[in-house]
Amino acid sequence: MFRKCIVSAAVVAGLLGSFGTFASSRELATAVVQSSGAGEVASFDGVVEAVRQTVVAAQVSGAVVTVDVKAGDAVRAGQVLARIDGRTAEQNVAASEAQVQSARATLSCANCAETNAWVALNCASARSRAARLV
Numbered sequence: 001m002f003r004k005c006i007v008s009a010a011v012v013a014g015l016l017g018s019f020g021t022f023a024s025s026r027e028l029a030t031a032v033v034q035s036s037g038a039g040e041v042a043s044f045d046g047v048v049e050a051v052r053q054t055v056v057a058a059q060v061s062g063a064v065v066t067v068d069v070k071a072g073d074a075v076r077a078g079q080v081l082a083r084i085d086g087r088t089a090e091q092n093v094a095a096s097e098a099q100v101q102s103a104r105a106t107l108s109c110a111n112c113a114e115t116n117a118w119v120a121l122n123c124a125s126a127r128s129r130a131a132r133l134v
Contacts, residue, residue, distance in 0.1 A: 056081060058082075058084055060084065060089050061088070062084040062085045062086065062087075062088050062089060063084065063085045064082050064083070064084055064085075065082075065083045065084065065085050066082065066083045067081070067082045068080055068081060068082060068083070069081050069082075
């Protein structure tokens with residue numbers, strides 16, 4: 001153990017001696033360190049919160065097909081944020097239009113029935129008058 005320490009000390013002394021000789025025989029280039037401000041880096045911990053937040057709700061129900069924005073994206077008024085599957089809404093529109101046409105047909109039949117009733121009433125009145133005249 002003692003022998004290893006002596007050998008290690010000798011190696012270190014030899015290296016230091018050769019370094020001193022190397023340094024004295026050749027001039028080393030040096031530079032003064034100055035702060036330029038360009039490479040300064042600072043880090044801070046914190047939380048970033050939006051100034052304004054808005055709740056987004058759809059006026060119709062349906063499955064969301066695509067979302068065109070990500071969390072944190074800046075958006076403008078009127079910008080499409082997501083697309084909803086419109087097939088259910090289209091089916092509801094078609095069903096409503098069919099109900100409207102059915103109601104119009106029922107109204108038309110009712111108008112015809114009313115007209116027929118007036119015609120029948122007028123015919124009956126005319127027969128009654130004709131029967132009195134005879």
